[in-house]
Amino acid sequence: MATTTSGIGIGGFGTPVPLPRWLVLIQGIVAxxxxxxxxxxxxGILLVLTVLLGIYWMINGIFVLASLYSDRSDRGxxxxxxxxxxxxxxxxxxxxxxxxxxxxxxxAIIIGVEGLIIGAVHLxxxxxxxxxxxxxxxxxSIIFGIILIANPFIAAxxxxxxLAVLAIIGGALTIIIALRRPA
Numbered sequence: 528m529a530t531t532t533s534g535i536g537i538g539g540f541g542t543p544v545p546l547p548r549w550l551v552l553i554q555g556i557v558a559x560x561x562x563x564x565x566x567x568x569x570x571g572i573l574l575v576l577t578v579l580l581g582i583y584w585m586i587n588g589i590f591v592l593a594s595l596y597s598d599r600s601d602r603g604x605x606x607x608x609x610x611x612x613x614x615x616x617x618x619x620x621x622x623x624x625x626x627x628x629x630x631x632x633x634x635a636i637i638i639g640v641e642g643l644i645i646g647a648v649h650l651x652x653x654x655x656x657x658x659x660x661x662x663x664x665x666x667x668s669i670i671f672g673i674i675l676i677a678n679p680f681i682a683a684x685x686x687x688x689x690l691a692v693l694a695i696i697g698g699a700l701t702i703i704i705a706l707r708r709p710a
Contacts, residue, residue, distance in 0.1 A: 552705035559698030565691035570627070573687055577619060577627045585616025631683030635675050639682070642672025 565572050592609035595602060619626040646668030653662025675682045 548705055548708045548710055551701060551708065555698045555701030555703075555705055557698070558694045558701060562691045562694030562696075562698055565687055565694060569684060569687040569691070573631065574623060574627045577630055578623050580630070581616045581619025581623070581626065583616070584612045584619065588612025588614075588616060628680065631686065632679040635679040635682040635686065639672045639675030639679065642668045642675060644672075646670075646672055 561572075588609045588611065590609075591605050591612060595605055595609075619630075646665045649657075649661045649665030649668060651665075653659065653665055
């Protein structure tokens with residue numbers, strides 16, 4: 528069973544098993560390096576991540592289909608998920624440049640539509656008596672949703688920049704925590 532304190536599991540007597548210091552340090556270094564690379568080469572790294580996603584989808588589809596031999600429950604859903612995973616993986620690997628443009632753009636559009644829906648819900652709540660804060664939050668969500676839908680590619684690149692900054696901050700903090708931990 529995984530715990531939120533360590534991620535590894537529970538020891539023999541119910542005490543959390545902390546991650547080794549060196550593993551936390553490596554995690555921080557990888558996050559910091561990924562953040563710097565994302566900031567320096569956003570499109571190139573996005574291309575690499577898209578190809579890795581295609582490989583993951585294809586392998587996952589194969590494993591889902593292979594799991595049908597040992598577990599026949601939900602056979603229909605497993606078949607659909609497996610076949611779609613393989614097809615998506617092949618398409619991403621066959622057209623990596625198009626996929627690098629389309630996947631983040633599609634994600635930005637989905638987030639934009641979600642922002643519109645959430646904004647509408649909060650706006651209705653604001654007019655229904657939930658207060659001015661809910662109405663303002665609804666208006667702000669609708670504005671962000673419209674911006675994301677109007678400029679999905681720019682929003683996708685901005686998302687990469689935000690993720691880069693978060694990875695740099697998270698990696699630096701993880702390195703600091705690892706260096707302050709007892710060995």
